[in-house]
Amino acid sequence: xxxxxxxxxxxxxxxxxxxxxxxxxxxxxxxxxxxxxxxxxxxxxxxxxxxxxxxxxxxxxxxxxxxxxxxxxx
Amino acid sequence: xxxxxxxxxxxxxxxxxxxxxxxxxxxxxxxxxxxxxxxxxxxxxxxxxxxxxxxxxxxxxxxxxxxxxxxxxx
Numbered sequence: 589x590x591x592x593x594x595x596x597x598x599x600x601x602x603x604x605x606x607x608x609x610x611x612x613x614x615x616x617x618x619x620x621x622x623x624x625x626x627x628x629x630x631x632x633x634x635x636x637x638x639x640x641x642x643x644x645x646x647x648x649x650x651x652x653x654x655x656x657x658x659x660x661x662x
Numbered sequence: 663x664x665x666x667x668x669x670x671x672x673x674x675x676x677x678x679x680x681x682x683x684x685x686x687x688x689x690x691x692x693x694x695x696x697x698x699x700x701x702x703x704x705x706x707x708x709x710x711x712x713x714x715x716x717x718x719x720x721x722x723x724x725x726x727x728x729x730x731x732x733x734x735x736x
Contacts, residue, residue, distance in 0.1 A: 606721055616701030627690030647680055
């Protein structure tokens with residue numbers, strides 16, 4: 589999950605500022621996001637994706653200000 | 663960045679609990695982590711990786727309790 593591109597990201601800004609203070613050069617935009625790793629009993633990837641999509645909409649993501657990407661795997 | 667596997671993850675536990683309360687079945691372990699997306703001026707992938715490795719050790723990750731993975735790309 590990341591904040592939508594028009595939404596201010598103070599954590600990202602703080603990281604960028606702190607890197608500057610440490611003398612790290614060449615740092616442009618910094619965005620901070622989060623991810624959630626879920627072990628699912630579902631073995632069908634398509635159904636697993638639908639299930640996670642549902643979780644994102646109902647609970648995990650704040651779709652007003654956040655975008656999310658779902659990855660199903662290993 | 664994720665919490666190392668032995669470290670308690672209360673956010674992940676809370677998500678798992680909330681999914682159960684919503685009636686979602688088949689959810690096993692849940693771990694929450696964060697990621698930081700950094701635009702770098704460096705065009706050499708090897709040097710970019712070294713630079714990010716350095717940022718992780720000096721600032722971004724708490725290596726006592728967190729593991730981190732670096733991805734360089736597009």
